[in-house]
Amino acid sequence: MMKKRKIFVSAALLGSATSVTYAQSSVTIYGVLDAAVTYAHASGAGSKFSMDSSGLSSSKFGLIGTEDLGGGLSAGFTLEGDIYPTNGTGGTASVDNTAAATSSLFGRRSFVSLKSKQYGEIRLGRDFSPTYWNLFLFDPFVLLGVGSSSVFTLASAGVTAARTSNSVFYLTPDTLGGFFAEGDYAFGNKPYDLADGTGHDGNFAGLRLGYEGHDLRVAAAMSNVTYKVGDIREINVGGTYDFKIIKAYGLYQNVRVGSSGRIQSTYLLGGMIPVGPDAIRFSVNRLHEHGDSSRDAMLFAVGYIYNLSKRTSLYGTAAFMANHSKAAYAMSQTSGALTPEAGGNDTGVQFGIVTRF
């Protein structure tokens, strides 16, 4: 359940008389701003100091609205966009689920929703793909900062790995005893009979199934996005179990890239250890390239989260990337990754602050 804070509009230099407003439904403005200083060193590529956004939590701002239609039915919407505090710029989106991305104000999440307590929810628009949720929820570093597993799990999975535009989403209701499912069909919005045969490019289908109990959270997801040069097929399964003294994380993903025929598997083991209001988090990630283990790589990450309040936190993360002979993976940096030579290592340290509203 979301709690509320007042919002008001400033009138520099002016005081004035009271007035109250009324509502049955509501719109919520929310956001996160996260900035960090990063040091990175990559063998054969030297070193780099930079300021990066979103080392702990995605920098963003958004609006959420809901309207009670009665009879267990409600309508709503979400508009959420990236906003990088390091330079004030926003994010991008692919309008047709193919590579080209355009600047997008609310490119993170943007949909209209119709929700029934009995029958579930339908969303029309752009939102996270079913496969993304597992990658996000089952990585202690939630795909952010130098410890992010995204350099393995998202890199090869294409533009629809994170979000799909032009989508019809269906989410099951909260009445299934902890079990849930999400389906997503997204249109590439192209005429089917294009001369070059790319008329079905960007058509996407995805499904996620899971269970969420008291201490257990587990889910599996799969998706396929159509391209004439070859589909991208993605499956993953993962979970967390809260042993109280430690919350354990596990994730497996397999991605097949039709255009290259390459198949990659990613393995993640990690944990989150509460320290009073704070937490230690760590993960070990392994990428395996099927048929060519010389392209494998491993990523080790450890971090500390120091909570100044429920809304504001300081954090530090250290990560180390070990590439096999032909691999040249770098760790995630919003300012642009420092890529080592083939077979080289990559080291990163990051200190940041995040505030949420």
Added chain:
Amino acid sequence: MMKKRKIFVSAALLGSATSVTYAQSSVTIYGVLDAAVTYAHASGAGSKFSMDSSGLSSSKFGLIGTEDLGGGLSAGFTLEGDIYPTNGTGGTASVDNTAAATSSLFGRRSFVSLKSKQYGEIRLGRDFSPTYWNLFLFDPFVLLGVGSSSVFTLASAGVTAARTSNSVFYLTPDTLGGFFAEGDYAFGNKPYDLADGTGHDGNFAGLRLGYEGHDLRVAAAMSNVTYKVGDIREINVGGTYDFKIIKAYGLYQNVRVGSSGRIQSTYLLGGMIPVGPDAIRFSVNRLHEHGDSSRDAMLFAVGYIYNLSKRTSLYGTAAFMANHSKAAYAMSQTSGALTPEAGGNDTGVQFGIVTRF
């Protein structure tokens, strides 16, 4: 008169103590999100499934502010931008009233206003052109979705047909017994003595005159925008009359495109039939190309609006485009129109949901 709803800012996981704010003037945040699934078939071009924004109502978000200056005088502003829920991206604007458009956060409406109850209102900035209002108000499909008359009325009328940047608007006060007028002069913002003679390009002048009675709404408008390659001259007249069992629509527009010498006339007849809280709407549109009727076309559209509440609606629309031998008009789709071969037909069906806040 606008009604209000509260807005608040979320603080995930945090509850806290009350506080109230005060105001003499106010800022309103508002918006509309509209997404639809569309099927289109065009002879010679095959078929297309897509998700499109704004089939019933323009997807947008905005801020409106007013300040009472006393003595019947008030200052205010409007900032309104397109936001397409299908992909989260925003709209565009021409900053100099010529073809080139740039990404624009508040490209729909953006102006400062000074309003007197006795003498009317002056607006400085970007807003709808006087001619646009008739095209919008006197089309049962309000220029949106597969039934939109915009493919006839806006297509040939150029970038200032919908909005003008760098404009001085004057609107008469509400004290003329239902009669009203709006004038708009917009600057192309170019040095007048440019070597290539385009120094006056984008200078725009428009006027709208009308009457709004109990059941009658009628208005005429004309505009001219200057280009060295040839001015675009636009005149239109239209109206609606509410017979209660049906609201009748009629519109005529004539556009002369100086660069090509082509002249087009558009005729629209339509209606809106209330069905309890819902409505059936339909229109017949004819485009006539002066001097070459082989370029004529007709568009037939019918739709149903099912209101879940005053804010949230479902809708369905079907449309059929009949092109004469040389014409190749397609119906309106935000995802990109499916254009038939010359003389071919175009069919579209659209189902969507819209929510307003």
Added chain:
Amino acid sequence: MMKKRKIFVSAALLGSATSVTYAQSSVTIYGVLDAAVTYAHASGAGSKFSMDSSGLSSSKFGLIGTEDLGGGLSAGFTLEGDIYPTNGTGGTASVDNTAAATSSLFGRRSFVSLKSKQYGEIRLGRDFSPTYWNLFLFDPFVLLGVGSSSVFTLASAGVTAARTSNSVFYLTPDTLGGFFAEGDYAFGNKPYDLADGTGHDGNFAGLRLGYEGHDLRVAAAMSNVTYKVGDIREINVGGTYDFKIIKAYGLYQNVRVGSSGRIQSTYLLGGMIPVGPDAIRFSVNRLHEHGDSSRDAMLFAVGYIYNLSKRTSLYGTAAFMANHSKAAYAMSQTSGALTPEAGGNDTGVQFGIVTRF
């Protein structure tokens, strides 16, 4: 101390039942919209009528948030973006403190802040550079409109003259008896070992020292931004003194552009004369090109500010630019300056309206 106004969300046509929200911390939405009609004449370039944004005050909108962490500590953020009412478009930012600028939603100010009453404030992100504050505060025309000194002080000082991205700012606390200091180190975010030697481009260091008494305000600032083609070094000092019948302004700046070896000095003398709630403002600006006075120029400006309320103002400004034989400076126009021939003069007159929320 900021005053408040309510904000609410409109629901067209809908009234509804009450609800109240709660808060310990707060988010403020604010903005300014300023539009003006400008006439300019430049010898050898003819004349120009245009509509320009921000002749008196920067058109913008933003959000500011603060959270009390207790013990004199508070967290906060600022997000502020340009918004030009003449066409609805927003501003730009350089993401790496080099020339290339990209469209930026909150490109004016965007940072996370941690503030201690005893020890001062740290900001991570993008904000005004230390040298900018003097140029802004000690120009009666605050770097805006046809009277702006920015055509001298900002033109040669490069992209970091106004703002720096990827910055660590430190501001002293308000406990130093009116004395204050601000430091700014900004990262170019580039790998240091780039083959072309540009790895340190965009690294910025700046410092500002000042005193603010009852009627006196004075500050000095300096900065250096690193580029392989040559650093840009900027120093300035200025102040205001309020004699009540007139507020006097003075500013000196020196900029050395390493890439060209050119050195420019700018001198400003000006004043603001209160006339009841209104004001007359004027300035005389001189640009001196070291080693080549044939490139010198002078700018004379006078204006009147008529306040309709504390939030809404009308204004008029007239300016005259006198260029020496080789100089071709134009006055500031957001619609694009009208540049005279070498040694020619430039004249501008501007009338506008601004409203703040």
